[in-house]
Amino acid sequence: MVKGLFNISRWEEAFANMDTFGEGMLMTIKVAILGLLVSLLLGIIFGVISTTKVKILQIISRIYVEFFQNTPLVVQVFFYYNGLPQILQGILGTSRPVRLSKLLLGVIGVGFYHGAYIAEVIRTGIEAVPKGQTEAAYSQGFTKIQTMRYIILPQTLKLILPPLANQALNLVKNTSVLALVAGGDLMYHSDNIVSNSGFLQGYIISCVLYFIICYPLAALVRRLEIRSKKTPTPKKMKPMEVA
Amino acid sequence: MAMIKVEKLNKVFGDLHVLKNINLEVKEGEKLVIIGPSGSGKSTLIRCINHLEEPTSGEITIKDIKVTKKNKTEMARKYSSMVFQQFNLYPNMTVLENLTLAPIKLQKLPKEEAKKMAMEYLKRVGLSEKANQYPQNLSGGQQQRVAIARALCTKQPIILFDEPTSALDPEMVQEVLDVMIELSKENITMICVTHEMGFARQVADRVIFMDDGQIIEEGVPEHFFTNPENDRTKLFLSKILR
Numbered sequence: 001m002v003k004g005l006f007n008i009s010r011w012e013e014a015f016a017n018m019d020t021f022g023e024g025m026l027m028t029i030k031v032a033i034l035g036l037l038v039s040l041l042l043g044i045i046f047g048v049i050s051t052t053k054v055k056i057l058q059i060i061s062r063i064y065v066e067f068f069q070n071t072p073l074v075v076q077v078f079f080y081y082n083g084l085p086q087i088l089q090g091i092l093g094t095s096r097p098v099r100l101s102k103l104l105l106g107v108i109g110v111g112f113y114h115g116a117y118i119a120e121v122i123r124t125g126i127e128a129v130p131k132g133q134t135e136a137a138y139s140q141g142f143t144k145i146q147t148m149r150y151i152i153l154p155q156t157l158k159l160i161l162p163p164l165a166n167q168a169l170n171l172v173k174n175t176s177v178l179a180l181v182a183g184g185d186l187m188y189h190s191d192n193i194v195s196n197s198g199f200l201q202g203y204i205i206s207c208v209l210y211f212i213i214c215y216p217l218a219a220l221v222r223r224l225e226i227r228s229k230k231t232p233t234p235k236k237m238k239p240m241e242v243a
Numbered sequence: 244m245a246m247i248k249v250e251k252l253n254k255v256f257g258d259l260h261v262l263k264n265i266n267l268e269v270k271e272g273e274k275l276v277i278i279g280p281s282g283s284g285k286s287t288l289i290r291c292i293n294h295l296e297e298p299t300s301g302e303i304t305i306k307d308i309k310v311t312k313k314n315k316t317e318m319a320r321k322y323s324s325m326v327f328q329q330f331n332l333y334p335n336m337t338v339l340e341n342l343t344l345a346p347i348k349l350q351k352l353p354k355e356e357a358k359k360m361a362m363e364y365l366k367r368v369g370l371s372e373k374a375n376q377y378p379q380n381l382s383g384g385q386q387q388r389v390a391i392a393r394a395l396c397t398k399q400p401i402i403l404f405d406e407p408t409s410a411l412d413p414e415m416v417q418e419v420l421d422v423m424i425e426l427s428k429e430n431i432t433m434i435c436v437t438h439e440m441g442f443a444r445q446v447a448d449r450v451i452f453m454d455d456g457q458i459i460e461e462g463v464p465e466h467f468f469t470n471p472e473n474d475r476t477k478l479f480l481s482k483i484l485r
Contacts, residue, residue: 136331139293140345140397141320150348155335 004199014201017193024189025209031106031185032172032213038111039171043118048148050123061119068116074177077109081181102184106175114171118164125160126152162224169217173210186210245304246271246401246432247292252301254287261287263456265301271400272430276443276464279453280479285436288453289403292434293323305401320349323401324394328410330386332378338365338389339374342396350397357396364392368422384415388422395426402426404435438483444468452476 004010042064050061068076085097092098100108129152137147179187190206247269254262261284269275277285290296292303294315303310305322333341342361346352352360365371368388370381378386387407394402404423408416420442427433427446437443443450444464451461452473460473468484471477 130331132327132329132331133333135295136325136327136333138295138316139319139323139325139403140393141316141324141349142345143316146348150344151333155333158335 005201005204007199010197010199010201013197014193014199014205017202020189020193021186021205021209024184024186024206025213027103027106027184028172028175028186028210029213030103031110031175031178031183032168034103034107035110035114035175036168036171038107039114039118039167042112042115043122046115046119047122047126050119051126061123065116065119068113069120073109073113073174074180076113077105077177077181080105080108102178105181106178106183106185109177110171110174113174114167117167117170121160121163121167122156125156128159129155158228162221162228165217165221165224169214169221172213172217176210244271245269246273246306247434248302248304249288249292250302250304252288252291252303253299254284254291254296255299261456262291262298265456265458267451267458269432269434272432274427274433274446274448275435276447276450277434277436277453278438278440278443278450278467278479278483279459283453284456285453286405289325289405289434289436292401293319293325293403295325320397320399322399323403324397324399325403325405326387326390326394326407328406330378330383330390330410332386332390332393334378337375337377338370338381341378341389342393345393345397361392361396364395365389367395367425368392369418382415383411384418387411387415387419391419391422391426400430401432401434404433404437406436406438408437408439440464440467440480440484452479454479 046061046064049057050065052058080100085099088094088098089096133151133155134147137151142150175183175185176187177183178185179191186206186209190202193202194200245268247267249265249267252262252265252267253260263284265284265288267288277288279285287296291298292305294303294310297312305318308314308318310318332338333344336344339358339361342364343352343354343357346357346360347354362371362374365374368391370385370388370392373381373385373389378389381389391402391407407423408419411419416439420439423433423435423442424446433446435442435447447464449461450464450467452459452467452471452475454475460467460471460476467476467480471480
């Protein structure tokens with residue numbers, strides 16, 4: 001088995017499938033980007049409403065977060081694959097189950113799952129800004145929305161960027177669960193190639209390709225973490241401002 | 244003319260009756276100092292005036308306009324600003340940006356004009372050279388002076404001070420008081436919750452003593468030094484005037 005890994009002809013054969021790998025990688029990137037957008041949108045909405053004083057909104061947000069955080073992503077994706085078409089059939093009243101495209105399935109899967117985590121990141125970020133900041137803003141005459149926009153969220157952003165980038169990183173890796181439901185992503189194609197050829201080169205190539213996407217993200221997380229701990233240094237004075 | 248009129252104001256937090264039927268009138272340009280033991284409701288009173296706390300019952304009128312839930316933002320913007328015990332400067336902005344944010348975003352002042360005004364106020368509090376620093380690089384006293392300058396930048400006729408020197412190291416108290424004394428020469432209505440009786444003696448037109456959610460005694464500052472009437476006032480003063 002291990003010897004096979006050093007077999008040049010096997011590598012040649014595996015690399016001959018580079019087009020298929022490329023196709024899978026493109027799908028993975030598409031799912032990751034769109035999924036990230038969906039999860040950010042859901043995360044911001046549920047994160048912000050969980051910090052309002054309206055009880056019902058808090059409860060809705062709580063249910064969403066707890067449900068998606070405490071059930072496996074694999075189960076969720078299987079449900080979307082097998083159950084959702086029939087539910088959509090019922091809702092839309094079509095004669096046949098409404099099949100979702102692979103892309104949409106992946107986007108919904110990772111989008112809803114990571115949206116729950118991002119909602120928590122955003123909620124804790126907002127709550128980490130001291131109450132005095134809101135009061136100072138109110139006393140200056142800022143409305144609730146203006147206070148969020150000009151005073152609270154900019155401070156939140158600096159705190160949440162590292163965990164947010166970390167979520168993006170995990171999201172990319174989690175797109176691979178699509179392979180389990182014929183997702184056409186990188187893992188799916190790699191697995192196909194491995195089963196057709198009977199040797200492991202395909203997995204190694206797919207690992208390298210995931211690594212190429214994820215390593216820069218991990219490096220970004222580290223940089224953001226260092227930056228968020230630094231206290232800002234004074235800005236350079238423009239001559240005119242030195243009165 | 245009455246700048247602020249507080250009528251039958253009550254504030255209840257859960258089981259705690261913090262303000263009990265407060266009646267108070269503050270004239271335009273008046274300098275009012277509120278003293279009293281902690282938990283007596285003095286901070287809550289001025290926070291109600293700025294509508295940071297919603298009164299449980301009663302009315303607050305500023306310049307003949309009743310403050311309601313609906314117009315509170317407008318009223319805060321127009322009439323009163325606040326200086327806090329913990330300064331509450333925006334840590335992600337430079338001193339200058341702290342001062343110009345509200346004038347630019349709310350009063351829609353052009354940037355250059357806002358900067359010019361902010362620099363003038365910074366000069367008045369003696370901190371023009373700190374304009375481009377971030378608050379966390381300043382001392383407590385300097386931060387509080389910046390907070391006062393920030394309150395001045397929005398040009399409201401009322402400034403509420405909520406124990407502005409209580410969180411400061413002793414050697415920094417005077418620099419903040421000096422700025423406030425300087426400020427008191429202007430026609431700004433100042434309500435100041437503080438224990439600094441020296442300051443009260445120097446600038447206050449009137450001092451009120453609060454205890455247990457009520458106004459127990461009021462008078463000119465000298466009255467409190469020479470012949471306070473109420474026993475509770477006497478007891479409190481004996482503790483702070485040492």
